[in-house]
Amino acid sequence: MKFENKTAVITGGSRGIGLAIAKKLASQGANIAILYVGDESEGIAAKEALAEYNTKVEQYFCDVSDFNASKEVVDKVIEEFGGIDILVNNAGITRDKLVLNMDEKDFDAVIGVNLKGTFNMIKHTYKHFMKKRYGRIVSTSSVVGIMGNAGQANYSASKAGIIGMTKSVAKELAGRGVTVNAVAPGYIGTDMTNALSDKVKDAMKAQIPAKRIGTPEDVANVVAFLCSDDAAYVTGEVIKVDGGLAM
Numbered sequence: 001m002k003f004e005n006k007t008a009v010i011t012g013g014s015r016g017i018g019l020a021i022a023k024k025l026a027s028q029g030a031n032i033a034i035l036y037v038g039d040e041s042e043g044i045a046a047k048e049a050l051a052e053y054n055t056k057v058e059q060y061f062c063d064v065s066d067f068n069a070s071k072e073v074v075d076k077v078i079e080e081f082g083g084i085d086i087l088v089n090n091a092g093i094t095r096d097k098l099v100l101n102m103d104e105k106d107f108d109a110v111i112g113v114n115l116k117g118t119f120n121m122i123k124h125t126y127k128h129f130m131k132k133r134y135g136r137i138v139s140t141s142s143v144v145g146i147m148g149n150a151g152q153a154n155y156s157a158s159k160a161g162i163i164g165m166t167k168s169v170a171k172e173l174a175g176r177g178v179t180v181n182a183v184a185p186g187y188i189g190t191d192m193t194n195a196l197s198d199k200v201k202d203a204m205k206a207q208i209p210a211k212r213i214g215t216p217e218d219v220a221n222v223v224a225f226l227c228s229d230d231a232a233y234v235t236g237e238v239i240k241v242d243g244g245l246a247m
């Protein structure tokens, strides 16, 4: 049980990649705090999906783009769980459009959740990890943060920003036993990508050397490694989980 007596906070842990990460960590003993923004039933469903692992699981309604709300929830988790060992910044949204049609709201919303949300969560756990002289921070970037993608200027910028933030905070916290890494998934089958048309899906699949769409579990396995003590000497790294798409 690699994560016995460890507490992991997972933003966007109610479904998709975040829920797969929650399951993977809980299956190895981690207590889990899930942050979500949608319907309460989603949070409850996630809690039920994790019940079989018999670890402590709580879900918190929290819009990670809200600086004060995310601080309140981080403080609450520290109080209710007795501390935090692992932070997984996974919450993310898309508002895909060509810049021609992208308005200010589309840009601000995506940067607000994906990039500022990641900053907010790191900011509010930073001192806690420093004092503890231990911590694992893993954020979900994307291959489009490395390659760019037409129609995703806002999203790609947010995901590229996560890479810069990851490397900067890794340098700040490396001497304190805190590692800070990112994963860059390619095309993973979740609600986010199910919303794409079949034509777009087929075109994307054709570009993947592994010839299959990734699963949330493919990403969760790599995140779990980065959260483990096996990865103690890995920091400031971005690991692509993309079946070779962006090599």
Ligand code: NDP
Residues within 6 Å of the ligand: 011, 012, 013, 014, 015, 016, 017, 018, 035, 036, 037, 038, 039, 042, 062, 063, 064, 065, 090, 091, 092, 093, 113, 117, 140, 141, 142, 143, 184, 185, 186, 187, 188, 189, 190, 191, 192, 193
């Ligand atoms: P989903 O759309 O399936 O899930 C998104 C999750 O983020 C949900 O749990 C949602 O909560 C949560 N969320 C959204 N906005 C907020 C917010 N303001 N505050 C807190 N939580 C929020 O996405 P995926 O599982 O596909 O994606 C997870 C991450 O992986 C994202 O960061 C995404 O950008 C990234 N990614 C995904 C890829 C893919 O192909 N799927 C590829 C590359 C990166 P709720 O359920 O309450 O709505």
